[in-house]
Amino acid sequence: MAITLLDIAKQLKVSKMTVSRVLNNKSNDFITDTTRRQVLETARRMGYTPNRAAQTLVTGRTGRIAFWSPEMGARFYQEVAYQFHNLLQNDKYEMMVGEFGPQLLDPSQALGLTRLDVDGVLMFGGKLGHFRNALEQNFPAKAPIVNLGALCEGSLDYVHIDLYPAAVNAVRFLVDSGCKRIAYVYMPYEGSEEDARFRVYHQVLSEAGMTPELINVNDWKRPAVRQTVRDYVQSRGCPDGMLCANDEFALATLRGLHDAGKKVPTDVRLVGCDGIEDLEYLDSPVSTITQPMEEMCRLAWEFLKRRMKNSDIPQQTAELKANFLVRQ
Amino acid sequence: MAITLLDIAKQLKVSKMTVSRVLNNKSNDFITDTTRRQVLETARRMGYTPNRAAQTLVTGRTGRIAFWSPEMGARFYQEVAYQFHNLLQNDKYEMMVGEFGPQLLDPSQALGLTRLDVDGVLMFGGKLGHFRNALEQNFPAKAPIVNLGALCEGSLDYVHIDLYPAAVNAVRFLVDSGCKRIAYVYMPYEGSEEDARFRVYHQVLSEAGMTPELINVNDWKRPAVRQTVRDYVQSRGCPDGMLCANDEFALATLRGLHDAGKKVPTDVRLVGCDGIEDLEYLDSPVSTITQPMEEMCRLAWEFLKRRMKNSDIPQQTAELKANFLVRQ
DNA sequence: TTGTATGCGTTATCAT
DNA sequence: ATGATAACGCATACAA
Numbered sequence: 001m002a003i004t005l006l007d008i009a010k011q012l013k014v015s016k017m018t019v020s021r022v023l024n025n026k027s028n029d030f031i032t033d034t035t036r037r038q039v040l041e042t043a044r045r046m047g048y049t050p051n052r053a054a055q056t057l058v059t060g061r062t063g064r065i066a067f068w069s070p071e072m073g074a075r076f077y078q079e080v081a082y083q084f085h086n087l088l089q090n091d092k093y094e095m096m097v098g099e100f101g102p103q104l105l106d107p108s109q110a111l112g113l114t115r116l117d118v119d120g121v122l123m124f125g126g127k128l129g130h131f132r133n134a135l136e137q138n139f140p141a142k143a144p145i146v147n148l149g150a151l152c153e154g155s156l157d158y159v160h161i162d163l164y165p166a167a168v169n170a171v172r173f174l175v176d177s178g179c180k181r182i183a184y185v186y187m188p189y190e191g192s193e194e195d196a197r198f199r200v201y202h203q204v205l206s207e208a209g210m211t212p213e214l215i216n217v218n219d220w221k222r223p224a225v226r227q228t229v230r231d232y233v234q235s236r237g238c239p240d241g242m243l244c245a246n247d248e249f250a251l252a253t254l255r256g257l258h259d260a261g262k263k264v265p266t267d268v269r270l271v272g273c274d275g276i277e278d279l280e281y282l283d284s285p286v287s288t289i290t291q292p293m294e295e296m297c298r299l300a301w302e303f304l305k306r307r308m309k310n311s312d313i314p315q316q317t318a319e320l321k322a323n324f325l326v327r328q
Numbered sequence: 329m330a331i332t333l334l335d336i337a338k339q340l341k342v343s344k345m346t347v348s349r350v351l352n353n354k355s356n357d358f359i360t361d362t363t364r365r366q367v368l369e370t371a372r373r374m375g376y377t378p379n380r381a382a383q384t385l386v387t388g389r390t391g392r393i394a395f396w397s398p399e400m401g402a403r404f405y406q407e408v409a410y411q412f413h414n415l416l417q418n419d420k421y422e423m424m425v426g427e428f429g430p431q432l433l434d435p436s437q438a439l440g441l442t443r444l445d446v447d448g449v450l451m452f453g454g455k456l457g458h459f460r461n462a463l464e465q466n467f468p469a470k471a472p473i474v475n476l477g478a479l480c481e482g483s484l485d486y487v488h489i490d491l492y493p494a495a496v497n498a499v500r501f502l503v504d505s506g507c508k509r510i511a512y513v514y515m516p517y518e519g520s521e522e523d524a525r526f527r528v529y530h531q532v533l534s535e536a537g538m539t540p541e542l543i544n545v546n547d548w549k550r551p552a553v554r555q556t557v558r559d560y561v562q563s564r565g566c567p568d569g570m571l572c573a574n575d576e577f578a579l580a581t582l583r584g585l586h587d588a589g590k591k592v593p594t595d596v597r598l599v600g601c602d603g604i605e606d607l608e609y610l611d612s613p614v615s616t617i618t619q620p621m622e623e624m625c626r627l628a629w630e631f632l633k634r635r636m637k638n639s640d641i642p643q644q645t646a647e648l649k650a651n652f653l654v655r656q
Numbered sequence: 657t658t659g660t661a662t663g664c665g666t667t668a669t670c671a672t
Numbered sequence: 673a674t675g676a677t678a679a680c681g682c683a684t685a686c687a688a
Binding site (some may be wrong): 051053054056058062063072074075078081082085089094095096097098099116155222242251253254255258277278280281282283284 | 379380381382385390392393400401403406408410413417422423424425427444466550579580582583586603606608609611612620654
Binding site (some may be wrong): 332349379382385522572 | 682
């Protein structure tokens, strides 16, 4: 078994409290220099490490933060996770990653699911309303949640990304470029008609007197999206402008178009959303709506730390604007 | 405070053991159907979720697995993490992610670091020797480790990827394509001269009577690598063949070459290593050494599960071969 | 079929 | 400056 405080205490013929005090190094505790040195030395020699579960049980804190997103396979979420990973590491927190998928929302599992053991939750990209029940069942009552991304709303702390003006610029860009058939590639979800991209797409097309053309994908995975786009183009002809709900879809769409013998940007103008690094590493220029990821993450983590320190403060919110980035 | 077993027990005027038994649903426990229903109903109504720390303290199990890699910002490690995420989720484990960087290896921090609280460790891409001490200080003594990737060795369970034959094919491919200046883009690390890629590169070049040309990068980040390559090409002229230690570098190298006005594959033939998805989504064909990622992860997880179940079984090892994939 | 007692390893509280 | 004791919430072992 692992070494405990008591093992060290016995070895030194002191009480385990003395050992605990030395190791925790609280400012109000007075300890002789010699005992301190002895304890430290013995702890190191015996290879002591604290039992985190026991600490958690008594302090109520875990030192862990959960990052949850809808789809950990998508590059954008991975980039966000990486941002948080670095922020958390600096503050000596550990990160758990997870997805909120169907398994979380399945009510038959709710009681079987054991509660996640974290001090706080960074929740990306989910409309909180849909997940509130699931969250309440899966996190300790006291663990605060900060929501972030383009779909935030509600009474909890959040960092919201406003896609609206950037999306207007994006669709207008396609219209102004002379595109006659502008399609929207997206994955429908509950409430997706209220999504800024979806609404702006319809609105701007309507203003321009054009007919919307929706390409539905039902899977985040690139091969699936690629094939959907290829099939679509082959069966219905090729749009000359395409807005994609995210950069993951944009990358896959690019290949689907390529498969169908279409070139970007000569045959089709392509616009994505998110601003993932991979889009910068292409030969075909793909414009995109970039999200201020670093600031979003930084703010969300600040909010969460503040909330964990004091649950009584008023709701913290921030509103950041996305930006339409033209690549020619 | 959160609801505990005792709260439910009081409510129902039974002992908390009865409640515990119902909720744990052990096969050997006999409970009246009515009490079972009452407990379940009350637990749900009161919103009970078990306290994981308390469970861990008494059972010794956390339900968490750590995945550690050298660089969570690199796409390949993220893809591996995602594989494990899915595997673990299927088995109801949670995943913690981390990097083994300098902060872990700093001995002055060793005692200050609290031990990670996991049932097992999936360790990717590290030569275990360099990290053994750090690992012993950071994981519970009993938490088994499975090492995986191209650098495994030692007495612990591992899934090793043999890059050797594929690397030979890769460098020969460059030679046979008529390249006269073949460079190797890599990041030096302790022991990197023993790396299969490094050795094969030198060996095949030597057989072909060519002079090695090393391009050192000291940062995983794409912008840094991109600039290193651009500067190199501009100051020393352009190689006509390039082997990159990984696909992350290959992508960045592609842009660096592009910045310097060079085209792939007409001016330079480029070969990467790992097989990340992003390389498939380029217009310039970049050949690469692909690693059997899915099987590697599947095996590693099998090994770890078996080891967690029984620590006495003999060392488990597997050897998988990488494959050189030509893209024209 | 249900209840009681004990202990997991730590920190908090109160004593000395 | 140090020690004794209780408590955190749960599961295990044993009783009834």
